[in-house]
Amino acid sequence: GIQVEQSPPDLILQEGANSTLRCNFSDSVNNLQWFHQNPWGQLINLFYIPSGTKQNGRLSATTVATERYSLLYISSSQTTDSGVYFCAHNNNAGNMLTFGGGTRLMVKP
Amino acid sequence: DAGVIQSPRHEVTEMGQEVTLRCKPISGHDYLFWYRQTMMRGLELLIYFNNNVPIDDSGMPEDRFSAKMPNASFSTLKIQPSEPRDSAVYFCASSLTGAYGYTFGSGTRLTVV
Numbered sequence: 001g002i003q004v005e006q007s008p009p010d011l012i013l014q015e016g017a018n019s020t021l022r023c024n025f026s027d028s029v030n031n032l033q034w035f036h037q038n039p040w041g042q043l044i045n046l047f048y049i050p051s052g053t054k055q056n057g058r059l060s061a062t063t064v065a066t067e068r069y070s071l072l073y074i075s076s077s078q079t080t081d082s083g084v085y086f087c088a089h090n091n092n093a094g095n096m097l098t099f100g101g102g103t104r105l106m107v108k109p
Numbered sequence: 110d111a112g113v114i115q116s117p118r119h120e121v122t123e124m125g126q127e128v129t130l131r132c133k134p135i136s137g138h139d140y141l142f143w144y145r146q147t148m149m150r151g152l153e154l155l156i157y158f159n160n161n162v163p164i165d166d167s168g169m170p171e172d173r174f175s176a177k178m179p180n181a182s183f184s185t186l187k188i189q190p191s192e193p194r195d196s197a198v199y200f201c202a203s204s205l206t207g208a209y210g211y212t213f214g215s216g217t218r219l220t221v222v
Contacts, residue, residue, distance in 0.1 A: 043200065045210070045211050095208065099152040
């Protein structure tokens with residue numbers, strides 16, 4: 001299957017700092033998505049970003065499908081941004097979401 | 110809509126006992142997914158349904174695991190008999206399209222002792 005590598009695996013930020021999380025794929029993927037799992041375990045869909053760039057408040061995501069990577073930008077980080085960020089993609093049929101290993105982010109006040 | 114509702118939130122059971130996890134998807138969503146999350150294996154898809162029909166159960170680890178979706182508003186994941194290695198957080202998710210727009214439930218934390 002397609003290998004998904006997320007980097008860095010762990011990240012500690014001071015509140016207010018910016019960061020970039022990366023997701024690399026071993027092959028072309030469908031329907032790239034980003035999720036945030038908060039410290040209480042809730043998974044929230046952040047972006048559906050098969051290609052191009054999207055922004056939502058302090059978060060933005062860019063996928064360069066031809067180069068097999070996606071980036072998640074967090075600007076002016078807040079303690080509530082802490083948790084684990086996952087990228088995920090669908091199989092060719094489009095209905096089976098496979099998750100990367102995640103980036104664990106801690107934002108300190 | 111109240112989102113995807115899972116019950117129970119926490120379950121502690123003894124090895125060998127039957128465990129049933131429950132999920133109510135978002136009304137109108139045609140796809141329902143069961144995932145398992147562990148430290149070792151991360152988030153894994155166990156099975157998914159489309160219009161109440163199981164489409165792919167290749168992620169179900171063993172015959173001890175079974176899932177049903179008797180109607181559009183309810184699904185169960187059953188483990189019988191349970192084993193300590195089944196301890197994990199089990200998530201249910203639903204989607205309108207299957208490709209994106211996933212909404213996850215809060216999960217059931219299962220501990221088998």
